[in-house]
Amino acid sequence: MTGAPKEPPDAGHPGPGGREGRGGSSPRPVPSAGRGGIVVAAVHVAAAVLACWSLGRTLWDGVDRPGIALAFGVLIAVGEVVGRGGAPAAEYRRAVGEREGAPLGAAGALAYALLGEAGGRPTGHGVPQTVAVVLAAGLIGLVPQIARGRGPALDHLARRVLTVGFAAVCFQPLHGGGSLAAGVASGPAHPLFLVALLALTTLCDAVLAAALARARTGWPFGPLLREELRALLGIGTAICATGVVISLATAVAGLWALPVFCLPLLLTQCAFRRFAAVRTTYRQTIASLARSTEIAGYTPHGHARRVAALSRAVGRELGLNEPDLDVLEYAALMHDIGQLSLLDPVPHGATDPLPSAEQRRIALLGGAVVRQTGVPAEVAMIVERQADPYRDQPVTARIVRTVNAYDDLSGTAAGPGGPLRALERLRLATARDHEPGVVEALARVLARGGRAA
Secondary structure: OOOOOOOOOOOOOOEEHEHHOOOOOOOOOOOOOOOHHHHHHHHHHHHHHHHHHHHHHHHHHHHOOOHHHHHHHHHHHHHHHHHOOOOOOHHHHHHHHOOOOOOOHHHHHHHHOOOEEEEEOOOOOOHHHHHHHHHHHHHHHHHHHOOOOOOHHHHHHHHHHHHHHHHHHHHHHHOOOHHHHHHOOOOHHHHHHHHHHHHHHHHHHHHHHHHHHHHHHHHOOOHHHHHHHHHHHHHHHHHHHHHHHHHHHHHHHHEEEEEHHHHHHHHHHHHHHHHHHHHHHHHHHHHHHHHHHHOOOOOOOOHHHHHHHHHHHHHHHOEEEHHHHHHHHHHHOOOOHHHOOOOOOOOOHHHOOOOOHHHHHHHHHHHHHHHEEEEEEEEHHHHHHHHHHHHHHHHHHHHHHHHHHHHHHHHHHHOOOHHHHHHHHHHHHHOOOHHHHHHHHHHHHHHHHHHHO
């Protein structure tokens, strides 16, 4: 573990925040407060107001074409249940990267919002009924989650209600008033109109998702929005295309179009889920390999896991994208693997007191081991360059170096102010050992986590 300021550590003491035995949990997102709480409350209130108005109007006016409403409601509810699956809830940082967890439900909801005809007959469900059906189906989809002991995904439901309401407001009044038939969006231009409207809807949903994630976690809004927009090129495109196809096919073929045109998206969802399972297994394998230094007694218990979680948080604070964050996390998990070449463990696992040549040898050996695991070459490069001067390192290597030093220092500093003193020592070492911007990003992450003032 290189990169800590060359000062003798204090007597052993619980880790950051008083974690006994340095085995504390990884940094977790902080519950919303202040401006973040206002944003979350505003979104939920807006969705609740729209939902109440829609339910009231639908009960007052009655349900138009109940069979169609029921068919789309069942489709959306099934999509929500199947999309959520039975896996336990992931950490919020993973949920952000996951983007749309119920693509079939999303496509069905958007298709109903853009439905103007069914089997050649005009529909007249309008905005209130559209939102009411989507809300009822979404609430049914929450039942299995609650039955499994998982909290209801209120953010997801609020986003679904608002985005579907937006699409319906843009489409249903135009269709009901005959504007589509007489305007530029008729005939061959009608599919293009639907695609453009869905693109605008998904853009609004991306902004809403990034704002909620920013409010929940405190992470920078810009990188979160970029990740949401990047996701539109993947499953987002499939959702939009399926929504348009279902809407157009239902207008001609009736409700028989629902099972036929939902099948490709369902198969795509299964493929995405299998890919996600493979990635999870891959990460677990890397984490198990990283624990070899702990089992052998070369590094403290939980060190690699803490450094990986905190490095990812700092990388997100600095605006790294998801692929770079994955590379950063893998490198942080395995940054000490080269210590297995030592005959005897160094105190506290910190290699900084060793000669520069020995530090370099350990880093190069660690990189060679990492290359044999099949991870991306960037991961091995970060591990290999841990002993380099920070000015010669890429930003990912600087992050691992600084977070590694912080975990070393905060775990050995005596007294309840150990994490604060560790952060101050990192600031004093910015002239030689640590990038000032990385240290300040670490300070902001720790402040939001309550581990530093």
